Amino acid sequence: MKALVQRVVKGSVTVDGEIVGSIGRGLVVLAGVGAGDTEKDVDYLAEKVANLRIFSDAGGKFNLSALDTGGEVLLISQFTLMADTRKGRRPSFSDAAPPEDAERLINLFVDRLRAAGLRVATGRFRAHMLVEIHNDGPVTIMLDSREKFPALS
Numbered sequence: 001m002k003a004l005v006q007r008v009v010k011g012s013v014t015v016d017g018e019i020v021g022s023i024g025r026g027l028v029v030l031a032g033v034g035a036g037d038t039e040k041d042v043d044y045l046a047e048k049v050a051n052l053r054i055f056s057d058a059g060g061k062f063n064l065s066a067l068d069t070g071g072e073v074l075l076i077s078q079f080t081l082m083a084d085t086r087k088g089r090r091p092s093f094s095d096a097a098p099p100e101d102a103e104r105l106i107n108l109f110v111d112r113l114r115a116a117g118l119r120v121a122t123g124r125f126r127a128h129m130l131v132e133i134h135n136d137g138p139v140t141i142m143l144d145s146r147e148k149f150p151a152l153s
Contacts, residue, residue, distance in 0.1 A: 001041035001105070001146075002081045004030040007054050007139035011074040013123040014130040021121030026071030027052075028133050031109060032081025033102035034095050034146075041145035042105050046112035049073070054139050066118060073113055076123040076131055077106045099126060 005027055012022035029049055033041075055064040055071065066073065079102065083091035096102065103125045113120045123129045 001034055001037040001045055001144070002032045003045050003049060003143040004078075004081060005049060005052060005054075005141045005143060006030075006133055007136045008074075009134045009136045010132075011134065012132045013074065013076060013121075014132070015124045015127045020124055020129075021074055023072035023074045023119070023121050025069070025136075026073055026118075027066050028074045028076070028131070028135075030076050030078040030081060030131075031106060032078055033097040033105045034082050035097050035101075037097055037101075037105055037145070039105070039108060042108045042112060044145045044148050045143055046109055046116065048143050050113060050116040050118060052141065052143075054141060067116065072119045072121065074121045074123075074131075075106070075110055075113065076129065077102065077125050 008026060008028050010024050011028040012019050027049065050067055051065045053062050053065050055069045057063040079093060079096040082096035083093060084095055085091050106125060110120050110122055
């Protein structure tokens with residue numbers, strides 16, 4: 001499972017002209033679920049995202065997390081993070097989880113972040129979304145649960 005985490009001053013997601021999720025200061029998380037990913041992957045990434053220290057303290061150092069700052073999370077499912085571009089010019093998405101599995105794990109990811117104490121807004125699974133991201137810094141971090149659990153890859 002992969003999560004591209006961006007520190008933002010605000011973010012929103014629109015489906016069919018309607019804003020379905022928006023946040024102020026916090027994190028936009030683009031999440032991709034791979035074939036074979038499990039709740040263990042979700043637990044790892046949820047803990048990482050909630051506690052990732054990428055907000056500055058009074059001294060300007062990255063010492064604070066979204067939990068510490070009262071930051072919000074906009075979580076968007078994005079299967080294209082699982083793209084394999086090693087061969088040819090067209091990405092392969094064969095490493096992505098089937099939609100039913102991915103949706104279940106994305107919903108669990110949302111639940112875990114909320115249980116940690118974060119306000120979480122979301123996009124709409126399998127919809128064409130327009131995501132507005134006001135990246136702050138810019139700060140962008142890639143997390144991959146398979147780096148923590150190499151046996152799962």
